[in-house]
Amino acid sequence: MSRQIITSSNINQTDFVSNKQSGKTLAADLKSLFKFPVLIANAVPIFAGFWLAVYFTGASFAANAGTFLLTIIGSTLVMAGALVINNWYDVDIDTVMSRTKSRPTVTGTIPLRAVLWIGITASAVGFILMMFTTAAAVQYTFVGWFVYVVPYTMWSKRRYTLNTVIGSISGAVTPLIGWAALAPVSHIVPIILALIIFIWQMPHTFAIAIRKYDEYKAADVKMLPVVHGLEITKRQMAIYIACLLPLPFYLFSLGTAFVVIATVLNVAYLALAISGLFVKDDMKWARKMFLVSVNYLMIIFVMAIVVTLPWGG
Template sequence: MLGKSNSASGISASGMQTENSSVSTVIADLKSLVKFVVLMLNVLPVLTGFLLALHFTNQQLADHLGTLVLVLVGSTLIMAGALILNNWYEVDLDKKMKRTAMRPTVTGNFSLKAVLNMGVIASVIGFAILLFTTVEAAIYALIGWFVYVVLYTFWSKRRYTLNTIIGSVSGAVTPLIGWGAVTSTFHIVPIMLFAILFIWQVPHTFSIAVRRFDDYKAAGIPMLPVVSGIEMTKRQSVIYIACLLPLPFFLISLGIQFVIFATVLNLAWLGIAIIGWIKEDHFTWANRVFKSSITYLTLLFLAMIVVALV
């Protein structure tokens, strides 16, 4: 009897382990499908734009919690839908690159039809939710979705090195979604947030292109380092980071402390890019610029949130 009991427990434990493993795999696949880190980096500016709009219109967050939930959920679904559609369309490219070889569209864990349906449904539901905030917020979300899915994914990525510039527009509109859910974006702050994100994405993406140079070359994607060389890419990255230097001074309304903090971040990122360009090999430089770009964006927008809430 004791032996049978142990055996049954063993089978049960094994079954539970299998089930837990399956759940973990599904979660991992979903995170890969929506490019979870990319998604979160895009949600942060939406939140920042919303809170800053409340700050500059002298409104209280407590009075707009419902709208905040709607704008965050709606924009997250729209961005997730766009990223899912990107994965659906690029499955042939993902098969050729090591960094994307385990995406569920490549492994077959999710069928392409299911992925397409998920992308469309997430996008539609997201737009429907955003329309309960303001039409302006929904329009900015539509612009971002259209640029990323149609102009970037479907049209330019496989054809032109300018795909990076085109794709940068989609990420740059995210704070406008949050701001536009509260009030008109005809204001210097959301315009500068757009400019910062637009410029930031170029060296950020260039660093990824250098890190994954072999992948992009194997897949035939015309990223700048593949077409024009890594030296050109590093030089262009430094130029774009330098273009961020004057922008904090247009945000003096956020306080002199913020301007100083943002300027220090700009100088630190520029220094990392320049010193690495001179002293480091290509891939070390790319890793440093990539990691510092994530730190830069996170700290900058968290600082804005602090200004908005204090």
């Protein structure tokens, strides 16, 4: 009798652990499918764009909280939809690359048909929510979605090294989406922030492409280092970062502290890029460039928010 009780207890415990593990697996699969870190990286500039529009127009954030929620949730769903469709379309590439072999599209834990419908549904719901903001915000959101899904994912990624430039347009519209949800994008601040993201994405993506050179080559993805070599890629990275140098000086409306800190970041970023022209260990240097680039963009946008808080200026 006691053994039967113990056995039943063990079965229940096993089921509990199995269910718990399944929950963890599903959560991990969804996080991978929606490329959660990428979503966060795009949501911050959207929030910054909206916040800065509130600041410069003298509007009340509390009075526009509903519009903000529609904007942040709607645009994030649209971006999520685009990323999921990208996963669905790129399953053959992801199967070859070791860094993407754990995605549910590759492992088969989520059927491809379901993945496609998740992407379409998320995009559709996101656009419906965005329609309750402004026409301009919807337009910028559509530009980001369309460029990422069609010209980038379905056309240029497998054919041309220009795919990085094309894909950068999708990221660049994020602060414009946030700003346009509240006010016309005729102010210098959102335009410069969009330019920063657009330019930044080239050295950021090239750093990833250098680190994952063998994988991109095996998958026949037309990344710059794979097609034209590491030396040309490193020189272009330095040139793009140099193009960031003058941009903070158009943002004096955010305060001298912002301009000084952003300029110091740009100089340090450029110095690291130039050092890459002389290093022997390209992989180690590319890893540093990747880490710096991720932190660079987050610091820029968080700082833009902080300096415009009531106690930040």
